[in-house]
Amino acid sequence: xxxxxxxxxxxxxxxxxxxxxxxxxxxxxxxxxxxxxxxxxxxxxxxxxxxxxxxxxxxxxxxxxxxxxxxxxxxxxxxxxxxxxxxxxxxxxxxxxxxxxxxxxxxxxxxxxxxxxxxxxxxxxxxxxxxxxxxxxxxxxxxxxxxxxxxxxxxxxxxxxxxxxxxxxxxxxxxxxxxxxxxxxxxxxxxxxxxxxxxxxxxxxxxxxxxxxxxxxxxxxxxxxxxxxxxxxxxxxxxxxxxxxxxxxxxxxxxxxxxxxxxxxxxxxxxxxxxxxxxxxxxxxxxxxxxxxxxxxxxxxxxxxxxxxxxxxxxxxxxxxxxxxxxxxxxxxxxxxxxxxxxxx
Ligand code: KG4
Ligand code: ZN
Numbered sequence: 001x002x003x004x005x006x007x008x009x010x011x012x013x014x015x016x017x018x019x020x021x022x023x024x025x026x027x028x029x030x031x032x033x034x035x036x037x038x039x040x041x042x043x044x045x046x047x048x049x050x051x052x053x054x055x056x057x058x059x060x061x062x063x064x065x066x067x068x069x070x071x072x073x074x075x076x077x078x079x080x081x082x083x084x085x086x087x088x089x090x091x092x093x094x095x096x097x098x099x100x101x102x103x104x105x106x107x108x109x110x111x112x113x114x115x116x117x118x119x120x121x122x123x124x125x126x127x128x129x130x131x132x133x134x135x136x137x138x139x140x141x142x143x144x145x146x147x148x149x150x151x152x153x154x155x156x157x158x159x160x161x162x163x164x165x166x167x168x169x170x171x172x173x174x175x176x177x178x179x180x181x182x183x184x185x186x187x188x189x190x191x192x193x194x195x196x197x198x199x200x201x202x203x204x205x206x207x208x209x210x211x212x213x214x215x216x217x218x219x220x221x222x223x224x225x226x227x228x229x230x231x232x233x234x235x236x237x238x239x240x241x242x243x244x245x246x247x248x249x250x251x252x253x254x255x256x257x258x259x260x261x262x263x264x265x266x267x268x269x270x271x272x273x274x275x276x277x278x279x280x281x282x283x284x285x286x287x288x289x290x291x292x293x294x295x296x297x298x299x300x301x302x303x304x305x306x307x308x309x310x311x312x313x314x315x316x317x318x319x320x321x322x323x324x325x326x327x328x329x330x331x332x333x334x335x336x337x338x339x340x341x342x343x344x345x
Pocket of ligand 2: 141
């Protein structure tokens with residue numbers, strides 16, 4: 001089955017054709033970073049307008065690059081949440097219109113579930129059912145969540161951030177360090193050859209009676225806003241030249257604090273589970289990938305990291321998950337709507 005996938009939940013306009021949930025025939029990702037960089041973050045209005053302008057040509061290129069004809073497309077899938085409402089609307093509306101025009105079924109996809117699926121793309125990767133049950137860590141600009149995955153469509157939320165997401169911690173930290181937007185890649189780059197213990201940052205402890213836990217165990221939840229404040233105060237007393245040696249040292253310590261918390265808490269919740277699956281934009285981070293790999297090896301667990309091309313937002317994970325039987329399926333029609341606060345529980 002050939003699925004055309006569409007992803008427009010935030011600041012990437014993407015379309016992809018995936019065969020049988022595995023074989024990525026094309027994956028076009030158009031980043032809007034340059035449009036948002038002057039504002040230091042994503043501006044929803046600019047994002048949705050840019051999706052409107054770019055999506056038609058991105059979809060056409062995805063179909064052309066796949067080597068298929070429109071008649072070969074068996075289904076259309078699009079992200080319906082979570083994400084920016086006005087951006088989701090562009091991709092979902094395009095998907096619905098195409099499904100009606102092609103008279104093919106339409107699949108609405110949960111963006112977080114698709115980030116989990118991203119580690120299963122590619123002919124050589126195992127199938128989801130062979131690996132279940134497993135633990136998934138999704139680390140992106142909007143989410144930092146741990147799930148126990150029992151089977152496709154069955155998830156238990158084990159933990160999540162109670163304030164900033166890990167990607168936000170990178171972006172806000174980079175902003176304070178004068179490294180620009182997006183912050184994750186900038187901090188990753190500047191930290192590579194710097195000592196990682198120059199500054200002792202706090203660990204972000206969460207109290208048992210914290211009102212934002214929503215019934216979850218504080219030991220499996222994350223808090224990054226205190227770390228960002230600690231960086232703010234550190235820089236007030238110890239200003240650094242953006243991009244200079246001191247900046248690299250502070251950035252590397254800050255990155256290390258985020259990563260240590262992510263790795264420690266993730267491996268603690270794994271219990272007897274053998275496999276850890278990791279996806280989302282922050283999983284592009286070189287140091288995080290190294291530390292996860294090291295820890296998995298030392299504990300004798302198996303680690304499935306999404307390949308870099310599928311870590312950030314992309315439509316291959318949307319088409320792939322639909323092709324694997326995930327998502328909410330509809331006959332062509334207009335019934336389905338966006339769900340900006342969609343959860344995976
Ligand atoms: O998954 P994603 O592309 O979009 C969302 O669904 O949010 O994640 C974007 C986030 C941004 O916060 C960005 O700074 C972060 O991923 N990111 C990184 C790296 N590359 C992207 N964070 C740390 N290290 C990186 N190399
Ligand atoms: Zn994402």
